[in-house]
Amino acid sequence: MNIYGERMPNSSPRRLPRGRYALSREEVERIQRSRLCAAMAEVMAEKGYVATSVADVLQRSGVSRQSFYQLFEDKLDCFMAAFDVAADLLLQHLLEMVGADEHRMPGPDAIDDPLGGFERAFTAYLAALAIELPYTRLFLIEVYAAGPAAMRRRSELQDAITAVFADLMGVTDDAGRFTCQMVVAATSTLVTRAVAENDVEGLSALGPRVIAHVRTLWHAGAFGTIVE
Known part of the structure; x- marks a missing residue:
C-alpha cells in the first residue's frame, strides 16, 4: 500500500480504463498525482535521485508522459510534491498522537x-518513518541530491516539527525552543543511518534511548520556562 492507501505493485500497475468512465477529471488527476508521487519515492529508494528518470517514474506508476507533464514541470517538481506528501503524513501522525486541534495545539491530555x-x-x-520507508528516504536522504529548493523545504519541515515539539512540551522561551530545535536536529541525524540501511528494528530501538534523554533534559531544566 502507498501513502494514499492504494496498492502499488512492482511492475505493470493497473491503468485507468480508456474512454469514458465515471471519475471526474479532478479525481483522475488526483489519482495520477498520487501514483506519480508514490512511484517517485519508490524508484528513488532503489536508484537514488540522480539516477531516477521521468521514464522510470512513468513505468512504475503506469501514468502517461503527457499526463505527467500536465501535472508537473519536471522531475524536481514531482519530487517536491512527493516530499510534501511525506511531510503531511508525518505531521498528521504527530498531531493525531497528541490530540491536536485545528490550530495544531496539543490536546488537554498532552498538556x-x-x-x-x-x-x-x-x-x-518512528512508526511513520518505518511504515513508509521510500517516502522517509526521500526527505531524509535524497533531498540532499535534489538541490537548494528541496533543502529549504526540508528545513521548513524541521521547523514545523520543532514547533509541534515545543508546543507539546509547553515551552515559552527562546532557550527552551532552542533545546527543542537541537533535539529535532539530532533525532534527524540518528534516524537517517537506520533509514539508509532500511533498518526498521534500528529505528524502533532509538525510541527508548531518545525518550529517556529528553526526560533527563526536562528534569534538568533544559527546556527553560514552561507553561504549567
Whole structure:
C-alpha cells in the first residue's frame, strides 16, 4: 500500500480504463498525482535521485508522459510534491498522537502530561518513518541530491516539527525552543543511518534511548520556562 492507501505493485500497475468512465477529471488527476508521487519515492529508494528518470517514474506508476507533464514541470517538481506528501503524513501522525486541534495545539491530555505526550508522539514518528520507508528516504536522504529548493523545504519541515515539539512540551522561551530545535536536529541525524540501511528494528530501538534523554533534559531544566 502507498501513502494514499492504494496498492502499488512492482511492475505493470493497473491503468485507468480508456474512454469514458465515471471519475471526474479532478479525481483522475488526483489519482495520477498520487501514483506519480508514490512511484517517485519508490524508484528513488532503489536508484537514488540522480539516477531516477521521468521514464522510470512513468513505468512504475503506469501514468502517461503527457499526463505527467500536465501535472508537473519536471522531475524536481514531482519530487517536491512527493516530499510534501511525506511531510503531511508525518505531521498528521504527530498531531493525531497528541490530540491536536485545528490550530495544531496539543490536546488537554498532552498538556497535562507533556513527557507522556512526547513519548506517544515520538513513538508515532518512528512508526511513520518505518511504515513508509521510500517516502522517509526521500526527505531524509535524497533531498540532499535534489538541490537548494528541496533543502529549504526540508528545513521548513524541521521547523514545523520543532514547533509541534515545543508546543507539546509547553515551552515559552527562546532557550527552551532552542533545546527543542537541537533535539529535532539530532533525532534527524540518528534516524537517517537506520533509514539508509532500511533498518526498521534500528529505528524502533532509538525510541527508548531518545525518550529517556529528553526526560533527563526536562528534569534538568533544559527546556527553560514552561507553561504549567
